[in-house]
Each structure stands twice: as C-alpha cells, then as structure tokens.
Amino acid sequence: MLCQECRKNEATIHIIKSSDGKQTELFLCEHCAHDRDELDFSYEPKFSLHQLFAGLLNQNLFNNREASSFPGLQCPSCGLTFAQFSQVGRLGCSECFTAFEEQLKPLLRKIHAGCSHRGKIPFRIRTKVLYLREIDELKEDMQQKVLNEKFEEAAVLRDRIRQLEAQIIDTGTVKGENQ
Amino acid sequence: MEAGGPDTDVVISSRVRIARNVRKYHFPCLAADDIRNRILEDMHLATGKKEEFKEFSYWPMADLSILEKQSLVEKHLISPLLAGESKHGALLLRPDEAISIMINEEDHLRIQAILPGLQLEEAWKEAGKYDDLIESEVDYAFDERYGYLTACPTNIGTGLRASLMLHLPALIITRQTGRILGALSQVGLAVRGLYGEGSEIIGNLVQVSNQVTLGQSEEEIISNLSSVISQVIEQEKNARQNLLDKKRANLADKAWRALGLLKFAQVMSSQEAIQLISDLRLGYDLGLIKTVDHKLLNELLVLIRPGCLQLMTGRELNREERNIERPARIKQALERSQ
Numbered sequence: 001m002l003c004q005e006c007r008k009n010e011a012t013i014h015i016i017k018s019s020d021g022k023q024t025e026l027f028l029c030e031h032c033a034h035d036r037d038e039l040d041f042s043y044e045p046k047f048s049l050h051q052l053f054a055g056l057l058n059q060n061l062f063n064n065r066e067a068s069s070f071p072g073l074q075c076p077s078c079g080l081t082f083a084q085f086s087q088v089g090r091l092g093c094s095e096c097f098t099a100f101e102e103q104l105k106p107l108l109r110k111i112h113a114g115c116s117h118r119g120k121i122p123f124r125i126r127t128k129v130l131y132l133r134e135i136d137e138l139k140e141d142m143q144q145k146v147l148n149e150k151f152e153e154a155a156v157l158r159d160r161i162r163q164l165e166a167q168i169i170d171t172g173t174v175k176g177e178n179q
Numbered sequence: 180m181e182a183g184g185p186d187t188d189v190v191i192s193s194r195v196r197i198a199r200n201v202r203k204y205h206f207p208c209l210a211a212d213d214i215r216n217r218i219l220e221d222m223h224l225a226t227g228k229k230e231e232f233k234e235f236s237y238w239p240m241a242d243l244s245i246l247e248k249q250s251l252v253e254k255h256l257i258s259p260l261l262a263g264e265s266k267h268g269a270l271l272l273r274p275d276e277a278i279s280i281m282i283n284e285e286d287h288l289r290i291q292a293i294l295p296g297l298q299l300e301e302a303w304k305e306a307g308k309y310d311d312l313i314e315s316e317v318d319y320a321f322d323e324r325y326g327y328l329t330a331c332p333t334n335i336g337t338g339l340r341a342s343l344m345l346h347l348p349a350l351i352i353t354r355q356t357g358r359i360l361g362a363l364s365q366v367g368l369a370v371r372g373l374y375g376e377g378s379e380i381i382g383n384l385v386q387v388s389n390q391v392t393l394g395q396s397e398e399e400i401i402s403n404l405s406s407v408i409s410q411v412i413e414q415e416k417n418a419r420q421n422l423l424d425k426k427r428a429n430l431a432d433k434a435w436r437a438l439g440l441l442k443f444a445q446v447m448s449s450q451e452a453i454q455l456i457s458d459l460r461l462g463y464d465l466g467l468i469k470t471v472d473h474k475l476l477n478e479l480l481v482l483i484r485p486g487c488l489q490l491m492t493g494r495e496l497n498r499e500e501r502n503i504e505r506p507a508r509i510k511q512a513l514e515r516s517q
Contacts, residue, residue, distance in 0.1 A: 090206070094202060113393065116394065117323075117327075
C-alpha cells in the first residue's frame with residue numbers, strides 16, 4: 001500500500017486515532033509520519049503537568065458554580081483570558097499571576113506547600129523583599145498588640161514599619177543599596 | 180556524562196533544573212516571533228559578558244538536524260519541547276555537558292545541572308552559580324510572594340525541579356517497588372520511568388523528582404529529596420545483599436548471559452538492550468563481573484538510543500536497521516573498553 005500523504009513510498013506506519021468515539025486510520029511512510037509529527041520519537045508525555053493542572057482548574061471551577069465562569073477575566077498585559085488558561089494550563093506573562101490571583105490561590109495551595117515563596121531571591125531586590133517580609137510580620141505583631149491593648153509596644157512596631165517603608169523606594173531597591 | 184560520584188551503584192545521575200523568565204517579555208508560548216528573537220539576543224548578550232560562559236557552545240535549534248536534536252533529548256540535555264521549537268529555541272552547553280541552558284523552552288530559561296551519582300546539593304550549587312551570573316545582567320520575573328514566575332504554575336516559587344535517576348533492579352525483582360514508590364508519591368515526590376512524565380519503567384530505571392516548588396526553600400526541597408532517597412538506596416542495597424546471599428549463582432549467570440548477548444547478538448531492540456545493560460550493571464555492582472565499569476555502562480545506555488545510534492552511523496535508519504546497528508555498536512564499545 002502507498003503512503004496516503006506522498007503517494008510515492010510504501011506505507012510502513014499504520015496510525016489509528018480515536019477521538020470523540022470516532023476512529024480515523026492513516027497509512028503513512030516513515031518520512032511523512034515524521035513530518036506530521038505522528039512519530040513520537042521524543043518520548044513526549046501523553047499526560048503532562050499542564051494537563052493535570054488544567055484538569056485541576058476545571059475541576060475547581062466545576063465544583064464551585066458561582067465561580068464557574070469568569071466572563072471577561074483577562075490578563076491586561078498579554079491578553080490571555082482565564083478561559084484560555086484553564087484549557088492549556090500555561091500562563092502568558094508575569095502579570096497573569098496578578099490578574100488570576102484569586103482563581104490561582106486555592107490551586108497553588110493544593111499542589112504546593114503553601115502560597116508564599118521561601119526560596120532564593122534575586123540579588124538586586126533581595127533587601128527590598130526581606131524588608132517587605134519583615135513589614136508583613138511586624139504588621140501582624142502590631143495588630144496582635146493592639147488587640148491585647150498593648151498600645152505602647154504597638155507604637156514601637158508602627159515606627160519600625162514606617163522606618164522600613166521609608167527605606168523602600170519604588171525602583172525595586174532600597175535606599176543606600178548599590179544596584 | 181562521566182561516571183563516578185557517591186552511591187553510584189544505585190543513583191545513576193542527579194539533575195537540578197531551574198526555570199526563569201525575563202520580566203519584560205511575554206512567556207515563550209505567547210511571545211511573538213520578534214520577542215522570542217529578542218530573548219535569544221538578550222541571553223546572548225548577557226552570557227557574552229561573563230567569563231564563565233566563554234567555554235560554552237551555542238546551538239540554535241534551527242541549525243540542528245532532527246537526529247542531532249533527538250540525541251540531545253536522549254542525553255537529557257534538551258527537552259522534547261525544545262527539540263520541536265525549530266525557529267527560536269537554543270541551547271547553551273558547557274563542554275563537559277554538566278550544565279545546559281535551554282532558551283525559549285516553556286520558560287525563557289531552563290538552567291540544568293546534571294552530575295553522576297547522588298550529588299543533588301552540588302548540582303543545585305552549579306545551576307545556582309549560572310543563575311546568579313545571568314541574574315546579574317537580566318531582570319527576572321519575580322514576585323515577592325510567589326517567587327520566580329513561570330509559565331506553568333506547577334513550577335512557580337523556586338522554579339526548581341530536582342530529580343534522581345535510580346537503578347532499582349533488586350527492589351523490582353523482589354516486587355517491592357509498588358510499596359516503596361507508592362510511599363514516595365505520598366511524601367510529595369513524583370516517580371516516573373526513564374524519559375520523564377508518563378514514560379514506563381524500563382531497564383529497572385526510575386526517575387524520582389520533587390513536585391512542590393512553592394513554599395519550601397531550594398535547600399529544603401533538596402534535603403527532603405536526598406533524605407527520602409537515601410532510604411530507597413538503603414532498601415535497594417539490602418534487597419541486593421539478600422538476593423546475593425540466596426541467588427548468587429543465578430545473578431552471576433544473568434549478568435554473564437547479558438554480557439554474552441550484548442557482545443554477540445546480531446539483532447536487538449532498545450528495550451532488550453536496556454534490560455541487558457541493567458542485568459550487567461547489577462552483576463558489576465555486586466562484584467560478580469569485573470570486565471565492565473560504570474563509565475562504559477552509562478555510555479552504552481546512551482548509544483543504544485535511536486537518535487544517538489543514527490547520529491553515530493551518520494544517516495537515518497529505520498527500526499529494522501537500527502536493531503541491526505545497535506548490537507554492532509555495543510560490541511565495538513565493549514571491545515574498545517577491554
């Protein structure tokens with residue numbers, strides 16, 4: 001039998017594809033199968049992490065009817081819609097994390113050990129990030145002190161927070177820190 | 180990959196991969212062609228400024244043949260995804276192949292260190308060193324709360340995937356793998372066959388990697404993986420000793436038969452070859468056969484793969500031709516080493 005694609009070489013590869021209950025058959029030579037990416041030389045997984053993630057997303061949406069559609073939810077930077085993301089499981093740019101944060105959070109909790117990064121920080125913003133982390137901790141402490149009516153101690157924490165905030169400048173660095 | 184390293188009788192290799200993106204550009208899957216070209220240019224510029232990258236070779240995917248790409252996949256130096264990216268993908272490779280950097284894969288950068296034996300910490304240090312060098316020139320996409328931002332949320336945070344290639348013949352022979360590998364998945368580790376996600380276990384080779392990348396530091400991820408794996412190593416070694424005590428003659432016979440087939444067979448599939456190399460490796464590790472070593476066994480494991488085989492032969496081969504070429508190449512490698 002001749003290859004269905006080039007109609008020149010002998011068809012040595014028989015491919016049966018099944019989708020939505022329908023079966024299609026293809027008889028190709030090795031060259032055409034290669035060109036059509038039908039020959040999986042690459043050991044590419046049939047089931048990828050993206051699919052797993054997209055599956056989790058869909059499951060989550062399915063379980064939560066109110067959240068089952070996010071019409072218009074779209075990343076303002078790259079234009080990826082949430083619907084597209086939930087299909088492919090891959091984000092388009094770094095802004096997507098902010099755009100889809102509320103939807104992503106429960107899933108991140110499911111697949112990771114929490115929602116906050118505890119690892120390496122790029123050198124050029126290390127001090128800023130450490131300051132921000134300290135500010136977060138101080139704010140929690142301060143609220144606790146206020147609840148316990150320890151106002152003097154809370155004021156000390158407030159001053160420290162202000163001091164740290166003043167150190168941080170918008171360029172992503174900290175005053176006095178070399179770029 | 181060279182042989183050597185600690186626990187090399189069970190751990191074939193340690194691999195650490197970190198995913199990074201440049202802040203200002205869309206991730207590769209959504210980036211337009213000109214943006215992906217600019218990423219290539221930026222990376223070329225950034226690495227060109229550093230003395231440490233001088234010895235690296237640069238391989239645009241567009242300049243590589245299908246066979247060359249396939250053999251790089253088989254050596255775990257690039258992913259199938261990058262191999263399929265023919266226009267804008269590139270590889271930066273250190274001459275010893277221990278460091279490889281994929282550009283424009285799923286993320287802008289995937290920095291990988293691969294070392295023989297159980298050397299996860301060292302691999303992390305190596306990959307981290309090149310990460311620091313690039314980071315000093317490039318503004319990475321990083322969020323104070325979520326860490327390094329990646330195209331797939333399963334990599335967010337540290338962007339770190341640490342994995343070990345384990346040879347577990349005794350646990351598999353004694354049918355203990357289901358229990359142990361099941362336990363690994365319960366402690367957040369992913370277990371796969373030789374070629375990653377979804378691939379089946381052949382030749383008693385198993386890949387174990389971390390799944391969590393957010394919420395733990397790189398050191399925690401690596402030390403968790405190392406400590407769990409040290410228990411698997413212990414179990415494998417116990418099972419080997421047990422087998423050796425009870426079935427010494429059978430194991431020696433199996434290893435020598437494997438060597439015989441590898442030396443004299445005329446037609447061989449890659450699956451059969453991988454199984455025989457595994458039998459031979461077990462015989463060598465148990466001291467039952469001394470005419471081979473890990474360097475040769477690792478070399479065999481790579482050269483029998485379809486891409487490497489065809490690249491060595493210098494032309495495309497169909498399955499039947501490969502099954503004939505394979506034992507010939509194995510025989511050559513075995514004779515050369517003796």
